[in-house]
Amino acid sequence: MSSKSHLTYGARASNHPNALARKLFQVAEAKKSNVTISADVTTTQELLDLCDQLGPHVAVVKTHIDILSDFSEKTIAGLQALAVKHNFLIFEDRKFIDIGNTVQKQYHGGALRISEWAHIINCSVLPGEGIVEALAQTAAARDFTYGPDRGLLILAEMTSKGSLATGPYTVSSVDYARKYKEFVVGFVSTRALSEIDSSASSPSPEEDFVVFTTGVNLSSKGDKLGQQYQTPQSAIARGADFIIAGRGIYTAPDPLDAVQRYQREGWEAYLARVQ
Numbered sequence: 694m695s696s697k698s699h700l701t702y703g704a705r706a707s708n709h710p711n712a713l714a715r716k717l718f719q720v721a722e723a724k725k726s727n728v729t730i731s732a733d734v735t736t737t738q739e740l741l742d743l744c745d746q747l748g749p750h751v752a753v754v755k756t757h758i759d760i761l762s763d764f765s766e767k768t769i770a771g772l773q774a775l776a777v778k779h780n781f782l783i784f785e786d787r788k789f790i791d792i793g794n795t796v797q798k799q800y801h802g803g804a805l806r807i808s809e810w811a812h813i814i815n816c817s818v819l820p821g822e823g824i825v826e827a828l829a830q831t832a833a834a835r836d837f838t839y840g841p842d843r844g845l846l847i848l849a850e851m852t853s854k855g856s857l858a859t860g861p862y863t864v865s866s867v868d869y870a871r872k873y874k875e876f877v878v879g880f881v882s883t884r885a886l887s888e889i890d891s892s893a894s895s896p897s898p899e900e901d902f903v904v905f906t907t908g909v910n911l912s913s914k915g916d917k918l919g920q921q922y923q924t925p926q927s928a929i930a931r932g933a934d935f936i937i938a939g940r941g942i943y944t945a946p947d948p949l950d951a952v953q954r955y956q957r958e959g960w961e962a963y964l965a966r967v968q
């Protein structure tokens with residue numbers, strides 16, 4: 694199969710076996726947006742204000758909940774209410790990377806209670822297969838009463854200069870995604886990866902992993918700490934289904950105007966790919 698999807702979000706929503714992937718595509722189609730806002734602000738009020746202002750234009754809000762200086766019950770309740778009000782999904786970019794026993798405690802409970810409010814989480818497969826198995830188990834646990842709408846993105850590549858998430862690491866990311874496809878909805882990567890055919894796994898015709906691409910910015914090529922940017926158009930042409938932008942939107946002079954620009958450009962690039 695060709696690596697990037699040429700199907701519409703609507704077609705993918707109706708065929709996908711995974712409930713969370715279906716929901717992602719339904720939201721994208723309904724809102725005509727493939728934008729994920731990386732809401733990297735540091736107080737609850739700023740986070741909630743940003744989500745309320747930009748929510749109508751994004752499919753997903755991506756958080757780094759541990760950078761908030763005042764995380765509390767109010768953060769969770771506020772985020773969940775806004776996700777319902779504006780019909781977006783919440784992705785906690787926690788990048789779990791530890792042995793299975795530890796990540797289960799980090800995902801469920803603890804100070805941040807990520808499993809209660811984050812529809813989507815991500816992990817690195819550096820620790821090996823056990824991390825994926827452990828997170829899948831937690832999501833499926835009997836006392837997990839928050840609904841079936843939970844999924845994992847495997848961090849298969851990174852956008853920063855000199856990233857070591859390449860080669861055999863990326864191939865193993867795809868192998869584990871295929872093995873745990875009930876829970877793994879896709880990848881954080883800079884391109885579609887479904888053409889990867891390894892000694893451990895091969896693409897199947899019905900395979901449809903969702904690709905999230907970070908490092909999207911319309912006005913900058915990178916930052917002083919190694920971040921490397923591309924445009925919505927280039928990310929989507931390489932296979933991104935959802936583009937993730939942070940500072941390009943929330944530090945713009947007019948974030949509402951900026952998010953609408955990313956929404957428009959992201960949607961036009963998607964239409965060009967599926968036509």
Ligand code: 5BU
Nearest residue numbers: 731850851852853881907908938939940
């Ligand atoms: P920016 O402000 O658009 O540069 O923010 C990018 C966000 O995406 C930020 O939250 C990073 O932690 C995140 N990110 C990334 O930039 N590159 C990666 O490879 C991955 C995540 Br994975």
